[in-house]
Amino acid sequence: MLLRSLLRMSYRKIMASSSSSFFFFLLSLLSFFSFICSLPDVKTTTITIPLSRFKNNPSPDPLHKLTHLVSASLTRAKHIKNPPESHPTKTPLFPRSYGGYSIPLSFGTPPQTIPFIMDTGSDLVWFPCTHRYICKNCTFPNQNLTTDPIFIPKASSTAKIVGCRNPKCGWIHDPDAQSRCMDCDPNSSNCTQICPPYAIVYGSGSTAGLLLSETLDFPEIKIPNFVVGCSLFSSRQPSGIAGFGRGSPSLPSQLGLKRFSYCLVSHRFDDTTESTSLNLYGGSYSGDHKTKGLSYTPFLKNPATGRHAFSVYYYIGLRKITVGGKRVKIPYHYLAMGSDGNGGAIIDSGSTFTFMEKRVFDLVAREFENQVSHYSRASDVETITGLRPCFNVSDEKTLSLPELVFHFKGGAKMALPLPNYYSIFSADGVVCLTIVTDGVIPDTDVSGGPSIILGNYQQQNFYVEYDLENDRLGFREQIC
Ligand SMILES: *[C@@H]1O[C@H](CO)[C@@H](O)[C@H](O)[C@H]1NC(C)=O
Numbered sequence: 001m002l003l004r005s006l007l008r009m010s011y012r013k014i015m016a017s018s019s020s021s022f023f024f025f026l027l028s029l030l031s032f033f034s035f036i037c038s039l040p041d042v043k044t045t046t047i048t049i050p051l052s053r054f055k056n057n058p059s060p061d062p063l064h065k066l067t068h069l070v071s072a073s074l075t076r077a078k079h080i081k082n083p084p085e086s087h088p089t090k091t092p093l094f095p096r097s098y099g100g101y102s103i104p105l106s107f108g109t110p111p112q113t114i115p116f117i118m119d120t121g122s123d124l125v126w127f128p129c130t131h132r133y134i135c136k137n138c139t140f141p142n143q144n145l146t147t148d149p150i151f152i153p154k155a156s157s158t159a160k161i162v163g164c165r166n167p168k169c170g171w172i173h174d175p176d177a178q179s180r181c182m183d184c185d186p187n188s189s190n191c192t193q194i195c196p197p198y199a200i201v202y203g204s205g206s207t208a209g210l211l212l213s214e215t216l217d218f219p220e221i222k223i224p225n226f227v228v229g230c231s232l233f234s235s236r237q238p239s240g241i242a243g244f245g246r247g248s249p250s251l252p253s254q255l256g257l258k259r260f261s262y263c264l265v266s267h268r269f270d271d272t273t274e275s276t277s278l279n280l281y282g283g284s285y286s287g288d289h290k291t292k293g294l295s296y297t298p299f300l301k302n303p304a305t306g307r308h309a310f311s312v313y314y315y316i317g318l319r320k321i322t323v324g325g326k327r328v329k330i331p332y333h334y335l336a337m338g339s340d341g342n343g344g345a346i347i348d349s350g351s352t353f354t355f356m357e358k359r360v361f362d363l364v365a366r367e368f369e370n371q372v373s374h375y376s377r378a379s380d381v382e383t384i385t386g387l388r389p390c391f392n393v394s395d396e397k398t399l400s401l402p403e404l405v406f407h408f409k410g411g412a413k414m415a416l417p418l419p420n421y422y423s424i425f426s427a428d429g430v431v432c433l434t435i436v437t438d439g440v441i442p443d444t445d446v447s448g449g450p451s452i453i454l455g456n457y458q459q460q461n462f463y464v465e466y467d468l469e470n471d472r473l474g475f476r477e478q479i480c
């Protein structure tokens with residue numbers, strides 16, 4: 001989920017540098033190699049998929065759990081802000097399965113169902129693939145890799161490996177076909193070279209494999225020739241990832257969706273299996289149709305065309321932040337994107353806690369500190385969790401804290417329910433603001449990228465609609 005960059009590795013390079021299992025895999029796939037035809041129009045109206053919190057460990061210690069969530073959110077934020085363009089990052093630290101949301105998708109003929117993390121911050125859809133799948137450092141609490149589903153291409157009659165001349169190979173490699181197909185005579189129509197392997201580096205881990213063309217099987221409709229990554233090697237990945245970002249390989253792009261929407265069940269520090277649904281809308285729906293009760297704000301385009309990763313993100317125009325009705329004076333260049341592509345705000349289902357660049361966060365946190373004088377600070381908890389400000393409310397019967405509101409371009413206001421920005425732990429009576437920042441180098445805009453990343457913790461119990469046709473985000477508060 002914390003993806004962001006596709007390394008342009010050559011076919012030869014990865015074969016030379018990796019283990020022999022990869023080589024055997026390539027050989028076996030080559031035996032049923034074929035070219036891909038183009039995707040037909042999706043004529044369906046709505047597809048509904050269950051959406052559940054990614055299974056995670058019910059930690060006996062809520063503070064410990066919180067600390068992990070903070071680290072995972074920060075690791076992801078660093079990566080989103082600073083996506084590697086041509087080399088792997090060295091940021092992996094914590095499993096980012098904590099606090100994610102997953103969906104089941106079925107691929108192949110007959111269909112094989114695999115869980116995927118739903119990620120609006122990346123664009124490739126990939127699954128763990130073949131009996132030779134190797135995942136390093138992938139032991140997550142409550143997970144057993146030997147029983148977690150892996151896609152077996154051999155068991156599917158519709159699996160085809162993507163050829164290097166297929167334009168879809170250009171989605172993740174050089175758009176120029178000849179530079180991808182170095183082994184083929186440019187003057188010949190006869191080229192059997194496969195699309196070079198992909199290698200994706202996420203904030204916490206990585207994955208690599210080959211592009212397959214496969215049937216994506218929904219109960220209502222089968223989508224042939226969907227391009228999906230067959231990953232052979234991963235590190236620190238608890239499952240496959242379904243990229244819902246704005247790039248060509250993403251699920252919404254390949255399906256030509258008009259809209260998709262979700263309502264995230266609340267993050268509780270337990271392990272229940274409740275789920276809500278992810279709704280995909282395709283087909284003939286069109287026009288400036290607004291869903292009842294939603295407030296809308298336009299998606300914005302990042303002006304920096306050179307950074308591929310930035311074009312995948314859903315930027316929205318955050319105009320101001322108010323705490324207890326008081327406007328936080330945030331310098332404009334943090335709220336808006338500059339011509340270099342830095343700054344601005346994105347919405348990301350794959351981040352847990354909202355991230356704010358240090359300067360922005362300090363202003364917001366200070367406003368809370370100024371307005372909350374009726375509780376004592378819990379500095380020891382701040383030190384352990386890295387969150388602040390935290391207050392000790394163990395002696396209180398009711399909790400009263402200033403309201404936090406995000407005001408967006410076009411007038412849409414997101415007034416967060418208290419549990420979306422203050423974590424409440426009944427056990428120790430301490431509440432903390434659940435927004436993270438990078439405190440490593442104080443007062444320095446080191447990394448660039450979005451200044452604010454609206455994470456899924458702040459989207460709990462909101463109905464959120466990505467209206468791709470009208471290029472805008474809609475939301476309303478709702479018990480999911
Ligand atoms: C797995 O984790 C260990 C210890 O955290 C680390 O030394 C090693 O490099 C990791 N391996 C991979 C493939 O990420």
Ligand SMILES: *[C@@H]1O[C@H](CO)[C@@H](O)[C@H](O)[C@H]1NC(C)=O
Binds near residue numbers: 186
């Ligand atoms: C392809 O054809 C062009 C002209 O027909 C020729 O100049 C070129 O050398 C050919 N390339 C190869 C690799 O055969």
Ligand SMILES: *[C@@H]1O[C@H](CO)[C@@H](O)[C@H](O)[C@H]1NC(C)=O
Binds near residue numbers: 190
């Ligand atoms: C394609 O190439 C293969 C071997 O490279 C050859 O056997 C076959 O006849 C060629 N087909 C066409 C249509 O050129």
Ligand SMILES: *[C@@H]1O[C@H](CO)[C@@H](O)[C@H](O)[C@H]1NC(C)=O
Binds near residue numbers: 381392393429
């Ligand atoms: C919170 O305050 C109470 C006394 O009011 C104290 O007993 C408790 O240890 C404090 N908790 C923390 C985490 O500081």
